[in-house]
Every structure is written in structure tokens, then in C-alpha cells.
Amino acid sequence: MKSKVKLAPDQKIIVYYFSGTGNTQIIAKKIVETFNSKGFTATLINIENVTTISIGNSDVIGIGFPIAGFSTYPIVFDFLQKIDTVHGNYAFAFDTMGGTSLWGIMGKLKTILANKGFRTLGFEEFKMPPNLFVKFPENSRRTRVEKGLRRAEDFVNNLIAGDLSWNRIPIVSEVMYRLSHALFSITEYKWHQKILKMKVDTTKCNACGICSSKCPVKNIIVQEKAVIGDHCQYCFRCVGVCPSKAISGIASPRSLHYLAEGAQF
Ligand SMILES: Cc1cc2nc3c(=O)[nH]c(=O)nc-3n(C[C@H](O)[C@H](O)[C@H](O)COP(=O)(O)O)c2cc1C
Ligand code: SF4
Ligand code: SF4
Incomplete structure (x- = not known):
């Protein structure tokens, strides 16, 4: 109606x-x-x-x-x-x-x-x-x-x-x-995060800190290299913003790294 x-x-x-x-x-x-x-x-x-x-x-x-x-x-x-x-x-x-x-x-x-x-x-x-x-x-x-x-x-x-x-x-x-709510609830478990959260290729990461400053839930810390924490919401922003293409995940293969043209973060 x-x-x-x-x-x-x-x-x-x-x-x-x-x-x-x-x-x-x-x-x-x-x-x-x-x-x-x-x-x-x-x-x-x-x-x-x-x-x-x-x-x-x-x-x-x-x-x-x-x-x-x-x-x-x-x-x-x-x-x-x-x-x-x-x-x-x-x-x-x-x-x-x-x-x-x-x-x-x-x-x-x-x-x-x-x-x-x-x-x-x-x-x-x-x-x-x-x-x-x-x-x-x-x-x-x-x-x-x-x-x-x-x-x-x-x-x-x-x-x-x-x-x-x-x-x-x-x-x-x-x-x-x-x-879908049940699907998201299990993302909070450590085993889930271990398997599915984003991974950093430490040979590519230059510790620039961009991913950390852009993560909406402050789930990345950067010391010598970027380290992804256990509270990932799987928004895939870090994958797209990393200038070295050092971050990827099971559902975000290295070839993807999507960021909409014209978007600003
Ligand atoms: C973890 C994850 C789950 C998704 N699940 C769905 C889905 O169930 N159905 C769908 O049509 N698209 C799904 N998508 C695709 C996104 O909804 C789509 O690309 C969206 O436009 C991304 O918006 P954003 O760029 O504002 O984050 C998913 C994307 C991600 C990263
Ligand atoms: S944006 Fe990429 S290169 Fe920069 S700290 Fe994060 S993972 Fe490393
Ligand atoms: S996928 Fe999103 S929530 Fe998870 S670490 Fe990357 S930017 Fe943060």
C-alpha cells in the first residue's frame, strides 16, 4: 500500500x-x-x-x-x-x-x-x-x-x-x-573470527595505519604490522582501503578489494 x-x-x-x-x-x-x-x-x-x-x-x-x-x-x-x-x-x-x-x-x-x-x-x-x-x-x-x-x-x-x-x-x-540474526550472532565467537575474519599479508603490510583509522569498530591495531582483532563485523572496508592490498578474507579474494568509486572514508 x-x-x-x-x-x-x-x-x-x-x-x-x-x-x-x-x-x-x-x-x-x-x-x-x-x-x-x-x-x-x-x-x-x-x-x-x-x-x-x-x-x-x-x-x-x-x-x-x-x-x-x-x-x-x-x-x-x-x-x-x-x-x-x-x-x-x-x-x-x-x-x-x-x-x-x-x-x-x-x-x-x-x-x-x-x-x-x-x-x-x-x-x-x-x-x-x-x-x-x-x-x-x-x-x-x-x-x-x-x-x-x-x-x-x-x-x-x-x-x-x-x-x-x-x-x-x-x-x-x-x-x-x-x-540472518542467528548467522551474525555466531560471528562473535572466537572460532568464527579465527576462521573468517580478515587476514593480513605481513609481507605486503607497511604499517601505514590506514586500515586501523578507517575500521568502523576499531578492530585493527598497527604496531610493526596490522593486526586484526576478534570483533570484526565483516564490512570489508579494510580490504578496500589498504593501499598495499595486504588484507583479504575467505569471501574477499585478493583480486577483489572493492571500494565504490567516489566514496570517501
Ligand atoms: C559479509 C557480507 C555479506 C553480504 N551479504 C549479502 C547478502 O546477503 N545479500 C546481498 O545481496 N548482498 C550481500 N553482500 C553484498 C553487499 O550487500 C553489497 O555489495 C553492498 O552494496 C555493500 O554496501 P557498502 O559498500 O555500502 O558496504 C554482502 C557483503 C558482505 C561484505
Ligand atoms: S592499510 Fe594495509 S599496509 Fe597499511 S597498515 Fe593496514 S594492512 Fe598494513
Ligand atoms: S572488515 Fe570491517 S570491521 Fe572487520 S576489521 Fe576490516 S574494517 Fe574492521
Whole structure:
């Protein structure tokens, strides 16, 4: 069902996002730029930089994140938990993904925000170049990004016109969310981190410290070489930002090292 809520330029908009390797960041930027080009006052905030959240100052919030394991990262759920209860503010959300989310997070997020008092406007998913397993050829990557950016503009136009919906597929949403949540819970175990967390090729690492300063959960220390700790959220940013291509993982082979063009960390 469409929201039928039309947005007006006097409504303040804040778009919060998390992005591991830049796909969500460039879509979030496009969404904010499009709102601003239509006379709205929209602000972009990276949730990694958020200490306090004052939703009261914004009539509409947007939340963007990458799909990971058919859900999203614990850092996003921590952020959601910090949001205070509101009284009828509007919310929209979007994710970026390489293949499919299987719609689990869409339903769960709607419930979380509705329980906090938000009126939900619309949810959109953007298929972007995957940042794990396979490296798409450059032209396919570019095609996906261009399409994503065009769809981000359409998303904003439809939001403004009240022409979007946010579906919650009964049972499927809950089952998928629970499955992926269980998947992420096991990442906290030491054995899991030992097997799957990122590995540093010490012959390539020159201890520049970039990975450490960019890791969203401060999970890397650099002394003589970079050392990855046991709290990895598998966002793959360190893999993409390392100038020596010294970091890789089981799902991020040495040939991949993805970072969205134009993204800034
Ligand atoms: C650990 C991990 C798990 C992922 N799981 C999924 C998934 O379940 N479904 C999917 O379509 N894409 C998945 N992806 C791909 C990302 O969702 C996709 O590349 C996304 O656009 C990355 O956004 P970012 O660059 O903002 O981090 C996964 C990526 C990573 C690193
Ligand atoms: S960014 Fe790469 S080279 Fe620099 S400290 Fe990290 S692993 Fe080593
Ligand atoms: S260690 Fe790398 S993959 Fe793990 S959370 Fe930090 S930046 Fe992300």
C-alpha cells in the first residue's frame, strides 16, 4: 500500500547511513542531493560519527545500510536501538546489496521503527556491484552504479509524491530476519573470527595505519604490522582501503578489494 503522504520543502530531513565499502554512501549522498535540489533541507550523517541522536529536530529521517547475510550489520542495529521514541515523525529506509536481501530486514526494520513511534513512508533496495566473492568487470560495475543513482533520484521523487510503500511480508520477514540474526550472532565467537575474519599479508603490510583509522569498530591495531582483532563485523572496508592490498578474507579474494568509486572514508 502506498504511503500517500506528500512531503513539503519545509520539512527537515536527515539521512543516516552506514556503508562498509561505499555503495550505500554514494546512494545516500544522491538521495540527499536530490532532496536539496528540490528545495528541501536534507543532511547526510554517517552513523559511525553519531554520539547522540536528536530525531526531534528532523521531521523525516532516512536510514541506509548494506545488506549483509540477508540482514545488516550489528552497528546498524546498535544505532537503531539508540533512537528515542518519537511521536509520528516520518521515516524511510533503503539498502544496497549485491544480489538479494530475501526481504527479511525490510519487515523487521518497519516493526522496529513503528514501535518507536515513526510513520513509515517507503523502503527501497538498490542492487550495486557486490563487494564480496566476485569482481564484476568494470562496465558492469559502472552500469549498476549508474542505474542505482538514477533509481535513487526516482526514490526521492516518489517519496515526495507519497507514491511509495514499505511492505512487510508476514512470516517471510520474520523467518529471514531470525535466520540472518542467528548467522551474525555466531560471528562473535572466537572460532568464527579465527576462521573468517580478515587476514593480513605481513609481507605486503607497511604499517601505514590506514586500515586501523578507517575500521568502523576499531578492530585493527598497527604496531610493526596490522593486526586484526576478534570483533570484526565483516564490512570489508579494510580490504578496500589498504593501499598495499595486504588484507583479504575467505569471501574477499585478493583480486577483489572493492571500494565504490567516489566514496570517501
Ligand atoms: C559479509 C557480507 C555479506 C553480504 N551479504 C549479502 C547478502 O546477503 N545479500 C546481498 O545481496 N548482498 C550481500 N553482500 C553484498 C553487499 O550487500 C553489497 O555489495 C553492498 O552494496 C555493500 O554496501 P557498502 O559498500 O555500502 O558496504 C554482502 C557483503 C558482505 C561484505
Ligand atoms: S592499510 Fe594495509 S599496509 Fe597499511 S597498515 Fe593496514 S594492512 Fe598494513
Ligand atoms: S576489521 Fe576490516 S572488515 Fe572487520 S570491521 Fe574492521 S574494517 Fe570491517
